[in-house]
Amino acid sequence: DQQVKQNSPSLSVQEGRISILNCDYTNSMFDYFLWYKKYPAEGPTFLISISSIKDKNEDGRFTVFLNKSAKHLSLHIVPSQPGDSAVYFCAASRFGTGNQFYFGTGTSLTVIP
């Protein structure tokens, strides 16, 4: 049972434009969400997180939006750069449950120069 879903396996964006990656979750108990980026032959690296008390968190070119009522979060990358080309995973957990995270299946982003 996939509790975190990324319905777009791939996304292509022109360099300089906005990339929007989407993620949906089914468990309303989740209250902490993260995005990871993964390059081939490497482990995922942490990108940005958001807790359920906020609806937006920014870090440079990366912004995560959380819509709790829709159980939906999105990652915006502005402007997109070729080095952003990677697989992006969203993950969710509940505070107080240690590091038991539920991951989506990933979205492969290609930024075209």
Add this chain to the structure above:
Amino acid sequence: KAGVTQTPRYLIKTRGQQVTLSCSPISGHRSVSWYQQTPGQGLQFLFEYFSETQRNKGNFPGRFSGRQFSNSRSEMNVSTLELGDSALYLCASSSLTSEQFFGPGTRLTVL
């Protein structure tokens, strides 16, 4: 600071065999988690160890087991391998105040 290391990086086994994977966390990190990554399922949580105790366990059969040593290094064991166990196995470590840092993974192929 050295990152999370996993050994071996690649492994080929046959059905019915068992395998042990190793993970060395970042120095000072006491939590180690294991994930299985397959193309259709993304990353699936296997278990988490903290201070040598299993703190969380995912929905995997008992063939999958792990342990953590006093130096926080962790091992994962899979017994009676099946073809479906072919995957990338990722280990991640964290401290009480940090996010998880992942290793490069061990690619297991079961023939």
